[in-house]
Amino acid sequence: MDLAATPPALLTRRHLYVAGDWADPTSGDTVPVENPATGSVVGEVPAGTPADVDRAVAAARAAFPGWAATAPEQRAAHLDRLHTALAARADEIARTVATELGTPLKLATRVQTGLPLTVLRSMVDLAARPATEHTVGNSLIVREPVGVVGAITPWNYPLHQVVAKVAPALAAGCTVVLKPSELTPLTAYLLFDAITDAGLPPGVVNLVPGTGPVVGEALAAHPDVDLVSFTGSTATGRRIAHLAAERIARVSLELGGKSANVVLADADLPTAVKVGVGNALLNSGQTCTAWTRMLVHRDRYAEALDLVAAAVAGYRLGDPFDPGTRLGPLASAAQAQRVRDHVDRALADGARLVAGGPDAPLPPRGHFVAPTVFADVHPDSALAQEEVFGPVLAVIPFADTDEAVAIANNSRYGLAGAVWSADSDAALAVARRMRTGQVDVNGGAFNPLAPFGGYKQSGLGRELGAYGVKEFTELKAIQR
Numbered sequence: 001m002d003l004a005a006t007p008p009a010l011l012t013r014r015h016l017y018v019a020g021d022w023a024d025p026t027s028g029d030t031v032p033v034e035n036p037a038t039g040s041v042v043g044e045v046p047a048g049t050p051a052d053v054d055r056a057v058a059a060a061r062a063a064f065p066g067w068a069a070t071a072p073e074q075r076a077a078h079l080d081r082l083h084t085a086l087a088a089r090a091d092e093i094a095r096t097v098a099t100e101l102g103t104p105l106k107l108a109t110r111v112q113t114g115l116p117l118t119v120l121r122s123m124v125d126l127a128a129r130p131a132t133e134h135t136v137g138n139s140l141i142v143r144e145p146v147g148v149v150g151a152i153t154p155w156n157y158p159l160h161q162v163v164a165k166v167a168p169a170l171a172a173g174c175t176v177v178l179k180p181s182e183l184t185p186l187t188a189y190l191l192f193d194a195i196t197d198a199g200l201p202p203g204v205v206n207l208v209p210g211t212g213p214v215v216g217e218a219l220a221a222h223p224d225v226d227l228v229s230f231t232g233s234t235a236t237g238r239r240i241a242h243l244a245a246e247r248i249a250r251v252s253l254e255l256g257g258k259s260a261n262v263v264l265a266d267a268d269l270p271t272a273v274k275v276g277v278g279n280a281l282l283n284s285g286q287t288c289t290a291w292t293r294m295l296v297h298r299d300r301y302a303e304a305l306d307l308v309a310a311a312v313a314g315y316r317l318g319d320p321f322d323p324g325t326r327l328g329p330l331a332s333a334a335q336a337q338r339v340r341d342h343v344d345r346a347l348a349d350g351a352r353l354v355a356g357g358p359d360a361p362l363p364p365r366g367h368f369v370a371p372t373v374f375a376d377v378h379p380d381s382a383l384a385q386e387e388v389f390g391p392v393l394a395v396i397p398f399a400d401t402d403e404a405v406a407i408a409n410n411s412r413y414g415l416a417g418a419v420w421s422a423d424s425d426a427a428l429a430v431a432r433r434m435r436t437g438q439v440d441v442n443g444g445a446f447n448p449l450a451p452f453g454g455y456k457q458s459g460l461g462r463e464l465g466a467y468g469v470k471e472f473t474e475l476k477a478i479q480r
């Protein structure tokens with residue numbers, strides 16, 4: 001990969017993707033796409049309408065019986081061709097994510113592009129091996145695709161979040177209408193370029209770009225959508241659940257988080273801090289699983305704060321296309337302002353600033369916020385309770401393991417977390433006590449086949465692996 005690469009050329013798109021072809025939108029209105037590293041508008045996409053959603057849902061409905069009846073190995077072959085077509089666009093995907101989201105190119109290549117390719121690969125294998133039918137007494141238990149899926153995705157991992165829905169839905173035999181985030185629609189278009197190349201049957205996957213209140217609501221409320229699969233904020237998830245409840249449609253929700261990184265007294269502190277800071281700042285902190293609360297045993301607290309400050313000092317802000325940049329901007333001016341408001345509130349609440357803060361130097365333009373660390377954060381304070389979704393870390397001391405677990409679980413969220421200890425059994429015991437969907441012990445690697453999703457207000461249901469495919473199925477019992 002050439003790290004001096006330039007932004008991609010194609011930044012304006014004029015069509016929807018419906019019934020296997022690029023289609024004219026019903027309205028001439030458009031949504032601008034901005035480069036958050038400069039604040040300049042770099043392109044635009046159609047502002048979809050409820051009428052566009054109707055067309056796309058009708059196409060998905062028409063395609064459903066044929067796709068549901070397609071043999072598993074043929075569905076796998078389609079997904080395999082899609083993987084090949086997407087992989088051929090890896091450089092363009094990374095450059096597009098760097099341009100419309102501001103993720104540094106190296107990370108955009110490794111995570112924003114590499115991860116969805118890995119997930120899509122795993123779905124090729126899972127599509128070929130559907131859940132086996134079995135008998136219970138006189139019943140034959142079968143799994144069937146749920147039907148037409150409305151997929152609504154956020155901007156923070158613009159290809160991964162889409163692939164984590166579209167690929168398992170297709171593997172299960174469902175058809176899909178996608179509404180990507182209006183902040184980062186261009187990356188989703190590259191998936192549809194790949195879908196065109198791969199020759200997926202018409203109507204199996206459809207694209208309607210546009211805003212949440214218009215296209216998102218129309219999709220979530222559509223009477224012919226059987227399951228709404230949503231990733232985004234808890235507030236929007238609640239709204240989508242309400243809309244789906246009106247017609248008792250299924251919903252899968254992947255929402256926010258405020259994950260705890262528990263560093264026990266006997267931990268390898270330099271590693272725990274280095275990995276913990278890296279996790280909290282990943283993608284400028286715009287990561288739902290970010291370990292944004294670092295809980296450190298009192299005996300190691302002062303030492304940990306020195307290590308945190310030193311680690312944060314190594315994160316250079318700047319142009320996402322500059323190979324020396326480790327942190328890009330926030331995704332939008334509104335997101336940057338929200339993060340600054342959280343920082344101001346933490347200062348007002350008496351948290352101790354250890355790094356960054358409102359006066360730290362920033363690049364001259366773009367939506368940048370300095371990586372910021374607060375110590376002595378009260379576990380009940382806004383900073384410890386609210387999802388910031390920016391490069392802001394709260395460090396909290398604890399006296400013993402019970403207190404660490406109590407603080408970790410003192411959250412309305414429960415998406416991810418971590419535990420560090422020289423005693424792996426002790427770490428595992430803490431992991432078991434944490435009310436959260438994923439826990440990494442001593443830096444355990446991300447597993448794309450493991451179930452991903454949240455307890456409490458972090459969501460409903462699971463994505464990825466066989467668990468992710470199951471979300472898109474119904475169970476049927478046939479008595480004989």
Ligand code: NAD
Nearest residue numbers: 153154155180181211212216217232233236254255256288
């Ligand atoms: P968001 O909720 O504002 O938007 C997400 C999507 O929903 C976008 O496509 C948006 O257009 C759409 N939308 C907005 N209002 C809508 C409405 N009324 N009806 C239907 N659709 C609507 O979230 P965001 O700001 O794009 O993403 C950030 C949030 O996503 C964070 O809270 C983050 O934690 C969460 N997130 C969660 C996960 C996870 O897997 N748990 C992953 C990534 C992001």
